[in-house]
Amino acid sequence: MTAPVSPLQAAPEADQPLLKIEGLCKSFFGVEVLHKVGFSLKAGRVLGLVGENGSGKSTTMNIIGGVHQKDAGQIQFDGVDYKPKGPRDAARQGIAFIHQELNLFRNLSIAENLFITEFPKLVPGLPFIDRAAARKRAAELLAAVDLDLSPSTLVNKLSQGERQLVEIAKALGAKAKVIIFDEPTTSLTTRETERLFDIINRLRAQGIAIIYISHILDDVMRICDDIVVLRDGHVVGSALKSDMTIERMISLMVGRSIDQLFPPRDYSAPKGEPVLEVSGVTQRGTVKDITFTVRAGEVLGISGLMGAGRSELARILFGIDPYSSGEIKVSGVPVVAPTPTVCMDHGMAFLTEDRRVEGLMMEAPIDNNIALSSLQKYAGGLGGFIDHGRLDGDVQKMSASVQISAKDIARTLVKNLSGGNQQKVVIGKWLLREPKIFILDEPTRGIDVGAKNEVYKIINSLAARGACILMISSEIEELVGMCDRIMVMAHGEIRATFDRGGFNREDILRAAMWDGNRSTAA
Amino acid sequence: MTSADATIASKARPLPAWKRLLLSEYLVLILTVVYFAVMMFVVPEIATADTLLDVLSAMMPLLVVAIGQTFVLIVAGIDLSAPSIIAMASVVGASVMTGDAGYANGSGLEVIAGILAFLAVGSVIGLFNGTCVTRFNMPPFIVTLTTMMFFSGAAIWYTTVHTDASSIGNLPRSFIEIGQGRVAGLPLSLAVVLVVAGAAHFILSRTVYGRWLYAVGLNPKAAAVSGVPVRKVIFWAFVISGVCAAISSVLYTGRLETGTPVLGQRILLDVIGAAVIGGVSLFGGKGKILWTIFGVLFLTVIDKSLQLMGLPIASVFAIKGSIILAAAIIDAQRHRLLVSR
Numbered sequence: 001m002t003a004p005v006s007p008l009q010a011a012p013e014a015d016q017p018l019l020k021i022e023g024l025c026k027s028f029f030g031v032e033v034l035h036k037v038g039f040s041l042k043a044g045r046v047l048g049l050v051g052e053n054g055s056g057k058s059t060t061m062n063i064i065g066g067v068h069q070k071d072a073g074q075i076q077f078d079g080v081d082y083k084p085k086g087p088r089d090a091a092r093q094g095i096a097f098i099h100q101e102l103n104l105f106r107n108l109s110i111a112e113n114l115f116i117t118e119f120p121k122l123v124p125g126l127p128f129i130d131r132a133a134a135r136k137r138a139a140e141l142l143a144a145v146d147l148d149l150s151p152s153t154l155v156n157k158l159s160q161g162e163r164q165l166v167e168i169a170k171a172l173g174a175k176a177k178v179i180i181f182d183e184p185t186t187s188l189t190t191r192e193t194e195r196l197f198d199i200i201n202r203l204r205a206q207g208i209a210i211i212y213i214s215h216i217l218d219d220v221m222r223i224c225d226d227i228v229v230l231r232d233g234h235v236v237g238s239a240l241k242s243d244m245t246i247e248r249m250i251s252l253m254v255g256r257s258i259d260q261l262f263p264p265r266d267y268s269a270p271k272g273e274p275v276l277e278v279s280g281v282t283q284r285g286t287v288k289d290i291t292f293t294v295r296a297g298e299v300l301g302i303s304g305l306m307g308a309g310r311s312e313l314a315r316i317l318f319g320i321d322p323y324s325s326g327e328i329k330v331s332g333v334p335v336v337a338p339t340p341t342v343c344m345d346h347g348m349a350f351l352t353e354d355r356r357v358e359g360l361m362m363e364a365p366i367d368n369n370i371a372l373s374s375l376q377k378y379a380g381g382l383g384g385f386i387d388h389g390r391l392d393g394d395v396q397k398m399s400a401s402v403q404i405s406a407k408d409i410a411r412t413l414v415k416n417l418s419g420g421n422q423q424k425v426v427i428g429k430w431l432l433r434e435p436k437i438f439i440l441d442e443p444t445r446g447i448d449v450g451a452k453n454e455v456y457k458i459i460n461s462l463a464a465r466g467a468c469i470l471m472i473s474s475e476i477e478e479l480v481g482m483c484d485r486i487m488v489m490a491h492g493e494i495r496a497t498f499d500r501g502g503f504n505r506e507d508i509l510r511a512a513m514w515d516g517n518r519s520t521a522a
Numbered sequence: 523m524t525s526a527d528a529t530i531a532s533k534a535r536p537l538p539a540w541k542r543l544l545l546s547e548y549l550v551l552i553l554t555v556v557y558f559a560v561m562m563f564v565v566p567e568i569a570t571a572d573t574l575l576d577v578l579s580a581m582m583p584l585l586v587v588a589i590g591q592t593f594v595l596i597v598a599g600i601d602l603s604a605p606s607i608i609a610m611a612s613v614v615g616a617s618v619m620t621g622d623a624g625y626a627n628g629s630g631l632e633v634i635a636g637i638l639a640f641l642a643v644g645s646v647i648g649l650f651n652g653t654c655v656t657r658f659n660m661p662p663f664i665v666t667l668t669t670m671m672f673f674s675g676a677a678i679w680y681t682t683v684h685t686d687a688s689s690i691g692n693l694p695r696s697f698i699e700i701g702q703g704r705v706a707g708l709p710l711s712l713a714v715v716l717v718v719a720g721a722a723h724f725i726l727s728r729t730v731y732g733r734w735l736y737a738v739g740l741n742p743k744a745a746a747v748s749g750v751p752v753r754k755v756i757f758w759a760f761v762i763s764g765v766c767a768a769i770s771s772v773l774y775t776g777r778l779e780t781g782t783p784v785l786g787q788r789i790l791l792d793v794i795g796a797a798v799i800g801g802v803s804l805f806g807g808k809g810k811i812l813w814t815i816f817g818v819l820f821l822t823v824i825d826k827s828l829q830l831m832g833l834p835i836a837s838v839f840a841i842k843g844s845i846i847l848a849a850a851i852i853d854a855q856r857h858r859l860l861v862s863r
Contacts, residue, residue, distance in 0.1 A: 320747065344749045358747050361740035363807060372737055373748040375730040384730040429748065 016079070018043045018209045019064070019178055024073035026059055033059050034233045036073070041178065041226075046200060046210040048224030048241075050217065052253050052448035056233040057213050061180050064211075065097040066090030078177065088117070096171030100183040102163050104155045111138035111151035114170050141169040145199055161192030168199060179203065180211045185219055186446070189306035190513070197223050215448070217246045218477065229253055254450050261453060262481030265460040267500050271484070272296025273331070275468040276437050278317070281326030286312040287492045290326070294468040296436070299459065301483035302472045304512050309492035310472045311353050314439050317470075318350040319343040330437065344373065346437075349430035351423075353441040353472075359426040366409040366417070369425050370395045374432040394432065402428045403454060420451020427458060438462060441472045456482060476505055490514040544856050550800055550816040553849070554823055561823075565830040573826065575709070581822040582711040583701075583773040585815060587786075587793045589722045590766025592814045593759040595797055596726075598739045598806025599655065599662035601760065604793060606673035607647050607767035608774060608786035613680050615640040615771065616690035616781020619697055633697045640768045640775075647673060648764020652757035662760075670790075677783035690781035701776020711773045718769060723811040735759060739806030796821045799849045820849070 017040035026034040066084030084090035120133040138151035229237035229252040237252040319338030330346040352358040378391040406412040488511040496511035619636035626635035703710035726732040737745040800817025802809035
């Protein structure tokens with residue numbers, strides 16, 4: 001089903017906005033984060049709200065969702081003045097907010113989650129739950145979102161995508177007129193994303209208004225009718241989807257025109273010797289017969305759906321997880337009994353998928369994080385005393401060269417940095433070891449466009465210096481923009497490999513969706 | 523507005539003096555001094571040279587255990603077995619040295635053999651704790667709780683095998699000197715503690731192992747991916763804690779002139795309390811030897827002052843408990859201030 005540009009229904013009030021925001025202002029601690037933000041949303045339309053991190057998207061939505069109170073401005077909802085006292089009040093008035101981190105009780109069943117605030121009662125006013133009614137109503141709501149599961153299933157048994165559908169069902173159960181989605185697709189597989197879009201289209205057809213916040217501009221172009229771009233708390237662009245392009249969104253978001261998101265690199269430059277050679281690597285249940293070679297100066301992309309075995313392969317290559325057969329060679333030397341330490345000694349570096357969990361010491365300052373992997377290089381003599389003078393100097397230089405913006409790297413804790421700066425800290429940590437192989441798992445996840453561009457530049461300069469780079473990404477655009485070759489994985493196997501020049505978004509997606517039993521809308 | 527901007531903005535505003543005081547590393551030391559000053563009016567004897575020396579010798583063995591505990595706390599572990607290591611080492615060491623048919627008695631090397639026995643007991647129990655935690659992935663709390671129970675009992679059993687009395691006495695004079703002796707008016711044990719504290723400080727602040735300890739405490743997964751041998755780091759922290767408890771046992775045993783199976787029974791909460799009051803985090807990743815020293819000093823001064831006031835033991839416990847609670851509240855406020863900054 002393709003997105004209709006105009007709503008299907010012809011209700012008399014169709015031209016009246018359902019939600020109208022004018023001159024919305026908000027400051028925190030004297031710093032203005034929203035400046036006269038205004039836009040309107042009609043019933044049966046999807047409004048895409050885009051902007052870099054810190055542009056004011058979340059604050060705007062938090063005001064609409066009743067989490068924060070506005071300082072100035074007007075919000076009209078359904079023709080009347082709207083001033084929610086809190087999130088519950090907002091929900092009661094018909095605004096549902098589906099957060100990026102879902103708010104479900106994982107130890108409870110679907111039905112219990114759906115009715116957690118208002119269970120159907122046996123006798124009105126008495127605290128006895130009408131279980132039969134709850135089950136019936138839950139089944140109806142699940143059917144409305146195409147979730148074919150028993151209402152008594154525990155939420156912790158559900159996938160991320162299924163949990164999101166439960167949240168949507170919850171919103172429907174609360175008779176929401178406006179549903180706000182905050183980054184709904186970041187942790188979904190491609191197939192789950194397709195299903196979500198089907199549901200969103202259906203909600204739209206039912207006359208529900210939707211606000212869709214996302215960094216993934218492709219998705220915004222696909223699903224939204226209207227697009228509002230925020231930058232530094234100002235609305236800098238507001239247009240129909242048909243009048244908007246991805247390039248224009250990006251240039252509005254960053255406030256300067258960038259010809260290309262992906263910085264150019266000389267792709268025709270001859271590649272060097274094979275550095276990373278993987279042959280027949282297999283581990284039951286995760287990857288099967290993986291064979292490929294990456295040469296010095298080459299960027300090899302790995303595409304695939306979530307669960308295709310990409311991250312699992314990366315973890316095997318870096319010695320975190322075991323493999324049962326096959327061989328990994330670095331510059332012709334087999335990697336024996338791999339552990340992270342052994343792989344690092346072979347010159348590998350690994351940027352993990354989730355930098356908060358596996359990449360950084362969030363409570364430590366920047367310099368300690370950058371130094372962590374290289375300490376032994378700076379320690380000598382008996383007892384391993386660290387040469388702090390040399391270490392601090394090199395860490396300082398590294399921090400400057402990857403352009404981490406912080407006043408004092410010895411005092412600023414990593415948790416206080418933006419996502420982009422955090423990622424640069426992880427990159428700096430590895431660069432300090434001067435590795436020759438980089439395994440990058442989703443290197444630009446959750447960071448804003450400006451920071452993405454800087455990360456791309458770092459990757460290009462590494463390749464130009466002869467490093468070999470293995471780059472895993474769920475954004476096909478990113479791989480197409482950055483790689484010399486793209487390898488596509490599905491169900492733990494390599495399904496196809498494309499050379500630059502032969503890149504084709506649809507072919508890549510088709511290879512990734514190799515499955516055999518279910519065709520998916522493109 | 524990015525959070526980096528926020529940090530810069532708040533740094534530009536100077537904090538009020540009381541907040542700076544609250545955030546100071548020396549807060550606990552300052553509190554100790556203030557407490558001491560107030561106590562001088564209540565029990566003037568506290569300010570005499572004798573009392574101060576008493577405080578100093580009393581805090582020495584406690585400090586050594588607390589230093590060992592700091593290592594384990596930094597990797598987000600806990601070592602509840604420290605008191606039982608003290609007791610076990612005490613009776614084993616004493617059984618080697620005692621003039622009443624000790625194993626090494628009359629060999630001329632009885633003191634050296636005895637001290638080696640202390641250290642051996644500490645390292646073996648530490649090794650055991652470390653192995654259980656790192657090889658069998660058991661929680662440190664359970665492992666050290668059970669070793670504590672086991673060795674508390676074993677120490678008593680060991681004593682009954684060697685003597686009819688409740689402790690093993692008749693220890694060599696030169697050994698007792700380690701716990702009681704004075705050099706130029708200062709306790710000899712101070713020299714031992716200075717060496718231990720100095721070594722611990724250097725390990726934590728200057729060596730690769732020290733940096734690894736903090737990394738493991740802050741985020742073991744990230745540490746592992748960054749090439750830190752996480753298991754080894756945790757393992758050695760428990761061994762260090764065991765050895766420190768053994769050294770402390772040497773000092774305690776020397777002071778009491780006898781190997782006692784109930785030695786150190788009541789110090790567990792003092793040890794952990796002192797470290798935490800000093801600012802070492804129970805959640806790992808945060809701690810300094812200097813902080814632990816301040817914490818131990820604070821507790822010892824309180825102990826001594828309450829003793830001097832001649833209060834019954836029950837009230838001493840109650841008052842000490844309230845003071846530790848007050849310190850914990852201040853610490854929590856201070857943490858909140860740090861976070862909101």
